[in-house]
Amino acid sequence: EEKAPARFGWVVGVMVRCMLNIWGVILFLRLSWITSQAGILLTWLIILISVMVTSVTALSISAIATNGRVISGGAYFMISRTLGPEIGGPIGVVFSFANALACALNTVGFAEVARDLMQFGVVMVDSINDVRIVGVITVTVLLLISLAGMEWESKVILSLNNFSSFLISLFQAQGIFGYRSKFRFLSTIYKEMKPTFSRCLPFSFPLLLASSSCVVRDASGNMTDILTGNLTDGCVGLGCKMGWNFTDCIQQKNCEYGLANNLKVLGQVSGFYYLITAGVFAASLSSALGFLVSAPKVFQCLCKDNLYPYIGFFAKGYGKNDEPLRAYVLCYIIAVAFILIAELNTIAALISNFFLCSYSLINFSCFHASITNSPGWRPSFHYYSKWTALFGAVISVVLMFLFTWWAALITFCIIFFLFGYINYNKPKVNWGSSVQAGTYNMALSYSVSLTGVEDHVKNFRPQCLVLTGPPNQRPALVDFVGSFTKHISLMICGDIIMEPERQTRPQDATDQLVKWMNKRKVRSFYTPFTAESLRVGARYLMQASGLGKLKPNTLVLGFKSNWRESSPESIEDYINTIYDTFDANFCLCILRMMDGLDISDQFDCEADDVSDNSNSDQIKTVFQNTQGKKSIDVYWIADDGGLTLLVPYLITRRKHWRNCKIRVFIVGDEQNMDEGRNEMIALLKRFRLHFSDVIVMTDSEKRPQAKNMTRFVDSVAPFRLHDEQQEGVTVQELRQREPWKISDKEFEAFKQKSERKVRLNEIIRRNSQHTALVLVSLPVPHSDCPSALYMAWLDTLTCGLHCPAVLIRGNQQNVLTFYCQ
Numbered sequence: 001e002e003k004a005p006a007r008f009g010w011v012v013g014v015m016v017r018c019m020l021n022i023w024g025v026i027l028f029l030r031l032s033w034i035t036s037q038a039g040i041l042l043t044w045l046i047i048l049i050s051v052m053v054t055s056v057t058a059l060s061i062s063a064i065a066t067n068g069r070v071i072s073g074g075a076y077f078m079i080s081r082t083l084g085p086e087i088g089g090p091i092g093v094v095f096s097f098a099n100a101l102a103c104a105l106n107t108v109g110f111a112e113v114a115r116d117l118m119q120f121g122v123v124m125v126d127s128i129n130d131v132r133i134v135g136v137i138t139v140t141v142l143l144l145i146s147l148a149g150m151e152w153e154s155k156v157i158l159s160l161n162n163f164s165s166f167l168i169s170l171f172q173a174q175g176i177f178g179y180r181s182k183f184r185f186l187s188t189i190y191k192e193m194k195p196t197f198s199r200c201l202p203f204s205f206p207l208l209l210a211s212s213s214c215v216v217r218d219a220s221g222n223m224t225d226i227l228t229g230n231l232t233d234g235c236v237g238l239g240c241k242m243g244w245n246f247t248d249c250i251q252q253k254n255c256e257y258g259l260a261n262n263l264k265v266l267g268q269v270s271g272f273y274y275l276i277t278a279g280v281f282a283a284s285l286s287s288a289l290g291f292l293v294s295a296p297k298v299f300q301c302l303c304k305d306n307l308y309p310y311i312g313f314f315a316k317g318y319g320k321n322d323e324p325l326r327a328y329v330l331c332y333i334i335a336v337a338f339i340l341i342a343e344l345n346t347i348a349a350l351i352s353n354f355f356l357c358s359y360s361l362i363n364f365s366c367f368h369a370s371i372t373n374s375p376g377w378r379p380s381f382h383y384y385s386k387w388t389a390l391f392g393a394v395i396s397v398v399l400m401f402l403f404t405w406w407a408a409l410i411t412f413c414i415i416f417f418l419f420g421y422i423n424y425n426k427p428k429v430n431w432g433s434s435v436q437a438g439t440y441n442m443a444l445s446y447s448v449s450l451t452g453v454e455d456h457v458k459n460f461r462p463q464c465l466v467l468t469g470p471p472n473q474r475p476a477l478v479d480f481v482g483s484f485t486k487h488i489s490l491m492i493c494g495d496i497i498m499e500p501e502r503q504t505r506p507q508d509a510t511d512q513l514v515k516w517m518n519k520r521k522v523r524s525f526y527t528p529f530t531a532e533s534l535r536v537g538a539r540y541l542m543q544a545s546g547l548g549k550l551k552p553n554t555l556v557l558g559f560k561s562n563w564r565e566s567s568p569e570s571i572e573d574y575i576n577t578i579y580d581t582f583d584a585n586f587c588l589c590i591l592r593m594m595d596g597l598d599i600s601d602q603f604d605c606e607a608d609d610v611s612d613n614s615n616s617d618q619i620k621t622v623f624q625n626t627q628g629k630k631s632i633d634v635y636w637i638a639d640d641g642g643l644t645l646l647v648p649y650l651i652t653r654r655k656h657w658r659n660c661k662i663r664v665f666i667v668g669d670e671q672n673m674d675e676g677r678n679e680m681i682a683l684l685k686r687f688r689l690h691f692s693d694v695i696v697m698t699d700s701e702k703r704p705q706a707k708n709m710t711r712f713v714d715s716v717a718p719f720r721l722h723d724e725q726q727e728g729v730t731v732q733e734l735r736q737r738e739p740w741k742i743s744d745k746e747f748e749a750f751k752q753k754s755e756r757k758v759r760l761n762e763i764i765r766r767n768s769q770h771t772a773l774v775l776v777s778l779p780v781p782h783s784d785c786p787s788a789l790y791m792a793w794l795d796t797l798t799c800g801l802h803c804p805a806v807l808i809r810g811n812q813q814n815v816l817t818f819y820c821q
Contacts, residue, residue: 496537
């Protein structure tokens with residue numbers, strides 16, 4: 001039976017580890033240098049800033065940590081679950097790296113002290129390489145302890161206690177004069193402060209103690225310099241007031257002792273140097289071991305979330321505690337790389353930068369979660385403020401640039417790069433982050449504010465309700481509308497469910513369709529609705545879809561290519577839907593794919609983003625052939641407000657259609673052809689629409705060829721009553737039996753219109769047989785026109801083409817303007 005994973009209480013697991021980190025190498029090895037450079041007052045200010053930043057961050061951490069159980073992962077887990085993967089992922093990488101650097105920092109500190117203890121000329125190589133050798137050996141031993149498991153690591157940390165004790169002792173020749181209050185502020189004389197305040201601040205974040213009350217800044221270590229009567233008129237330095245003369249070493253800058261030069265001052269002041277050395281050993285080794293354990297744990301949590309590629313290898317854990325052995329090795333390699341730098345000051349500046357970045361994001365996480373007013377933000381820790389959290393976030397960023405501006409820039413560049421990667425790939429995680437809550441608040445606020453804004457022609461956008469059925473069954477329709485609505489306007493895929501077997505479709509099917517659209521990168525809503533007919537469903541969706549101003553104004557249909565084999569009721573339902581569209585003051589688009597193509601084309605998505613139920617190779621071939629064509633032809637037969645001209649302009653803004661030229665065909669007579677063409681060119685220029693040519697169709701009023709007219713008559717023959725050819729039967733009787741058929745009188749009444757449709761098709765096939773796309777003005781339906789005849793008109797206008805065709809009609813409201821207001 002497996003034992004439960006090792007758990008530590010707040011004393012062993014939190015307080016002991018934090019205190020050992022505070023009483024670390026910076027405190028023992030760099031405190032005297034900080035005080036010598038900054039002076040007592042600025043050193044106290046450094047302490048105050050450090051305490052302020054860490055205290056505010058601690059309050060923010062407490063709020064986040066008490067808003068739900070925090071699993072392993074530390075700061076990464078809290079930030080990612082609060083701000084989402086876009087911010088959590090980058091900070092997980094940075095925080096893991098910072099912990100690995102912290103391991104290197106403490107190991108180098110230990111190695112420096114160990115090197116200084118090698119007396120009597122015991123030097124392996126030189127002072128720098130000795131630090132590297134000792135450091136690599138030390139971190140290797142720590143790695144072996146970590147690999148042994150949590151219990152061993154805990155026992156080692158508990159056995160490494162801080163043995164430091166501060167006692168009074170006098171070492172005058174080395175600049176130590178004792179605890180005298182009259183000299184307490186001597187080191188605040190600014191003329192001796194050559195490094196800047198910001199240079200000292202990065203070393204202070206493990207906190208601080210001041211030793212400058214009893215040690216001067218520079219001392220030679222020569223006993224003759226402290227003899228009575230050694231003072232001269234040109235004495236330089238604070239030691240002059242004590243009767244000491246360290247002028248020579250100060251001017252020659254070769255002093256070996258004092259706060260600014262001797263890193264062993266803290267041990268000498270205490271009177272028990274070797275006891276202080278033992279404290280440095282205990283603190284540095286325990287902190288290094290703690291960071292060597294924490295960095296892999298954080299990185300393992302990041303790897304398990306699978307936010308970045310190729311890091312899943314390090315997510316595997318071993319044993320009852322799920323030890324990340326692979327991540328241990330990675331952290332060890334990073335630590336060794338920075339140990340080889342062998343410069344404690346350089347590593348300290350880098351690690352402060354990374355940790356401040358983490359502090360900033362922790363505070364911002366608390367602030368952002370508070371201002372979104374999400375009902376899920378209910379921390380049990382109440383002693384925090386969103387404004388102090390914001391202050392902590394800002395001051396942390398400011399301090400980053402004060403420390404090392406180039407390191408801060410590099411850090412932010414890394415974070416922005418990692419943020420961009422996750423934001424582009426959209427990982428499939430849902431953590432209920434405050435970013436999601438903020439997005440909801442913004443969407444709600446903007447939607448409500450739009451309701452009070454009147455519509456303006458300059459802001460017209462074709463907001464499309466697309467009757468796709470299940471979107472994955474009509475990818476061409478989805479992609480066509482997406483080509484001119486993506487990042488521009490609203491798109492809703494409406495699925496009118498009429499078949500009984502689909503009325504009980506489970507929620508999983510709806511989720512799969514949404515996932516299909518997301519995978520295809522279609523920016524659209526999906527709205528299913530159960531109705532008894534297409535007309536009823538479309539009428540409901542046109543009335544009820546959308547929110548406020550975000551409502552559709554354009555209905556998009558696929559062409560009913562099987563209309564000849566369909567039932568009369570189905571044709572009637574389709575045409576009535578078109579009638580209702582105009583009655584509802586909607587614009588209308590009908591898409592017809594190229595003849596002879598049984599699969600769906602794609603308009604503006606990557607070649608590998610195809611549905612599983614489509615033939616990928618055929619779709620890819622059709623798509624590539626379409627992109628090779630050079631023009632989009634627009635047949636502007638009637639002024640509909642400008643939608644027929646606006647849609648091709650929007651399409652050519654996409655990269656796949658950018659190289660296509662727009663040709664505009666208009667109706668005119670031969671006598672005024674040039675005048676009509678010039679007027680149209682002037683109008684298009686005033687509308688700022690890009691086009692390559694305007695062509696006047698002077699022969700559109702001619703009668704069509706006999707064979708084409710015969711073909712049209714034959715196509716509607718099954719839908720005619722032929723009442724004049726039947727004797728003894730009245731038209732009323734035939735109407736009662738087949739009310740949907742076309743009487744001879746109706747056929748003759750609309751014969752001229754039928755001939756115009758056939759003639760226009762001849763012109764289209766002559767000029768636009770192999771273009772990329774054809775847009776034709778949709779004829780306005782008449783209430784007395786039989787549905788089958790109107791359906792035949794739509795079929796005739798777009799038949800025989802080897803490219804997609806769009807029948808389009810605006811609602812007579814202007815969508816283009818050449819005025820500024």
